[in-house]
Amino acid sequence: MHQPRFILFFSSALCLCFAYEEIDELCNGWSQMKCWSTGCVKISDKCNGKRDCAEGSDETKSLCQTVICTDKEFKCDYGACVPGQSKCNGIMECWDGSDERAEICDNTPYCSMYFLQYVCIYPLICYSQQPYNGSRKLMADNILKNRTKESSVIHFYCSEGYALEGESSSECTSQGWTNTVPKCVMASPILTLDANNTYMPGSSIAMTCAIPAKLKPTITWTKDKTPLLATDRLEITIEPHTLVLSNVTVEDSGTYSCIAKIFGNDHVNEKRVIIESHKADCIDNKYFANCQLIVRANYCYHRYYQKFCCKSCSENEKLPKEVQVDPIGDGIRKL
Known part of the structure; x- marks a missing residue:
């Protein structure tokens, strides 16, 4: 009713x-x-x-x-x-647009925002900060108006994996925008390693960390998230950014990371490295010995058991230092 x-x-x-x-x-x-x-x-x-x-x-x-x-x-x-x-x-806030009529706005300092609809697209992210109504995100599918008031600021950011090349903000003044629109460039480091990431003890490993942009980042190397420093076996160079590890051992197995710090943000790439604990010819002969018992009883130092339990002894690091794997012959030889 x-x-x-x-x-x-x-x-x-x-x-x-x-x-x-x-x-x-x-x-x-x-x-x-x-x-x-x-x-x-x-x-x-x-x-x-x-x-x-x-x-x-x-x-x-x-x-x-x-x-x-x-x-x-x-x-x-x-x-x-x-x-x-x-x-x-x-911004047209009267539905009839009367708050943006040319008759009342021609003498008002403003900056054009029309061009932003063509540049604020992935991977560039734009935020408009205006003194009177805070910050809002600008995207290509938004209806971006023609102008903004003096003292408004556009902030620029890049999506993950990219770095900002240029100024991170631009302010509207009576003379126009203070800065040009920056670019987003690829920033994720490219970590190169041999296709086969498995190495034998005593060999060398070489890794290269390349940045696909004309930037000069700070590069940090880590192993299992622990920073690496140069030693007599570990060489680190800057141009190009390389890491060379010589005479590797089983303890060198782990995850190696290249961390590029660009404009305060970390961009990471990592590779898993495996160091084999024995050579292909270093095997156990179960017909001649119970190798688990040999390792447990600490008999790997005996020449006889070294011969038949090479794999188990080397994996448990029970082989004496003066003994190494010999790919030729019986698998064990003494220095």
């Missing part, structure tokens, strides 16, 4: 208004108004610059022309009130 009546309400613009409306049984009583087509909106949403009803019946001139705006608000041509900072800020 529809009950037509005159209602008294206070708008967000502090005005006393009368309007003839229908209170529909589907709307929430006095706190909502019925749209012309269908649905309801809050009374407080009327004449706020935004069309909340699908057909815009909450923002008509006949409804809003009696609204009185405060001295901190801007009055749209059709009568609605929006924040005073909305005037000539490059």
Whole structure:
């Protein structure tokens, strides 16, 4: 049932208004108004610059022309009130665009933002920071307006795996933008290693860490997340960034990482390195000895058991230092 009546309400613009409306049984009583087509909106949403009803019946001139705006608000041509900072800020906040009319904005310092819709795309991320309404993310699918007020700032960031080449922000001044739009360049280091990442004891390992951009990052090498320093077996060079490990042992097995620090951000690549504990010819002969018992009893120092339990003894590091694997012959020889 529809009950037509005159209602008294206070708008967000502090005005006393009368309007003839229908209170529909589907709307929430006095706190909502019925749209012309269908649905309801809050009374407080009327004449706020935004069309909340699908057909815009909450923002008509006949409804809003009696609204009185405060001295901190801007009055749209059709009568609605929006924040005073909305005037000539490059963002249409009156639905009819009257807050961005050329007649009132031509003398207002501003910077064009139209070009951002072509540059703020992956991997470049843009944030607009304006003195009056905080920060918001700008993306290619947003409707970017033509201009922004003086003192507004655009902040630039890059997606993961990329580094910013250029200034990280640009401010709107009376002379225009202070900086050009930067570029996002590939920053993830490329760590090269032999296709076969398995090495034999006594061999050498060489790794190269390359940065696919014209940047000069700080490179750090780690093994199992522990920083590496040059030793008599470990050589680290800067140009190019290489790591050479000589005379490797089983203890050198692990995950090696190249960490490139670019503009305060770490970009990492890593490789797993395996050092075999024995050679192919160093095997156990289960027909001549129980090698588990030999290792447990610490008999690997006996020449006889070394011969038949080469693999088990070497894996448990029970072979004496003067004994090494011999790929020729019986698998064991003495220095």
